[in-house]
Amino acid sequence: MxxxxxxxxxxxxxxxxxxxEPDGIGAAVREALSDAEQATVDESVTLWQRHVETEQTRIARGERAYADTAVIDAEAAQLVADRAGIADAAVIARLAKAGQRxxxxxxxxxxxxxxxxxxxxxxxxxxxxxxxxxxxxxxxxxxxxxxxxxxxxxxxxxxxxxxxxxxxxxxxxxxxxxxxxxxxxxxxxxxxxxxxxxxxxxxxxxxxxxxxxxxxxxxxxxxxxxxxxxx
CATH class of the missing domain: 3.40.50.1000 (HAD superfamily/HAD-like)
Structure with missing residues (x-):
């Protein structure tokens, strides 16, 4: 040993x-997009994670001022909502807190x-x-x-x-x-x-x-x- x-x-x-983390985001996406197929959920999770990675990299390079994960996750949630055509503010707000669940x-x-x-x-x-x-x-x-x-x-x-x-x-x-x-x-x-x-x-x-x-x-x-x- x-x-x-x-x-x-x-x-x-x-x-x-x-x-x-990916499964938790996926669960939140499934909740927000109740009738979505699994492929759509997977694409949404990828979109979310790519945005987080990109923005954290930009912050590390000095291309963006520091923003905490609440801000970046809210941006990611809005991207997912926009792609899915979700306009309900309460649904988007709950989705933005996926990282807390x-x-x-x-x-x-x-x-x-x-x-x-x-x-x-x-x-x-x-x-x-x-x-x-x-x-x-x-x-x-x-x-x-x-x-x-x-x-x-x-x-x-x-x-x-x-x-x-x-x-x-x-x-x-x-x-x-x-x-x-x-x-x-x-x-x-x-x-x-x-x-x-x-x-x-x-x-x-x-x-x-x-x-x-x-x-x-x-x-x-x-x-x-x-x-x-x-x-």
Whole structure:
């Protein structure tokens, strides 16, 4: 069994790693477009995610001032509504909050609880402050501390976002483990000296052959076992 030694604090990405973001957006789209075929729902989810990625990239490049996920998700919801011909403001407003109603993966809630018995656990998410608060409540995510990238006015993988967690951890970066289902996220954490663990999820960004993370795990149970064994 893989062991990860000398860790004081564990930091988790949220979107995709602990909750199924595409499925949650899809569920909200199905609710808004009640008679839509699955292909239309899938196209809407793709449109939504492409808009979010594009706008966060523009912000990172300095082409747009920082806007939190509530703003960007509202823009994405309007794009979906426009394409579907939805004009009901209440329906669009509820759709815009899809990111606050994401279902956790099967091992998330119990895995976080088990791990929190042994380590301080921090959530570090690109979700905005208010969205993260409501998402954590909806999905039953229990952290010792939840941090939003909004506090840094940037999005991961900007280094200042990871430094939020390092400042809160109050220990050397090499004693803080970043856990994510996205290799790009872990590379960003490595750039500021954090240790890294990849969790396999169907919606994640798999590592490349050139990636050198501290561990690769199928789920939170295996991660917790590796951390406890190395403690």
């Amino acid at each position: 893989t062991e990860i030694r000398d860790i004081d604090v564990v930091v988790f990405d949220v979107l995709g790693t602990l909750v199924d 994401l279902v956790p993966w099967e091992d998330t809630v119990s895995g976080l609880e088990r791990l929190s018995w042994h380590f301080p656990v921090i959530g570090l998410s690109n979700a905005g402050l208010s969205a993260l608060l409501r998402l954590n409540a909806f999905a039953g995510l229990r952290f010792h501390l939840a941090l939003s990238s909004e506090l840094a006015g940037a999005y991961k993988p900007a280094p200042e976002v990871y430094r939020l967690a390092l400042d809160a951890a109050g220990c050397a970066p090499e004693r803080v483990l970043m856990v994510a289902a996205h290799a790009w996220d872990l590379r960003g954490a490595q750039a500021v000296g954090m240790r890294t663990a990849y969790i396999g999820r169907s919606v994640g960004d798999p590592p490349k052959d050139t990636d050198t993370f501290d561990g690769h795990f199928d789920g939170l149970e295996a991660l917790t076992a590796a951390l406890v064994a190395g403690a």
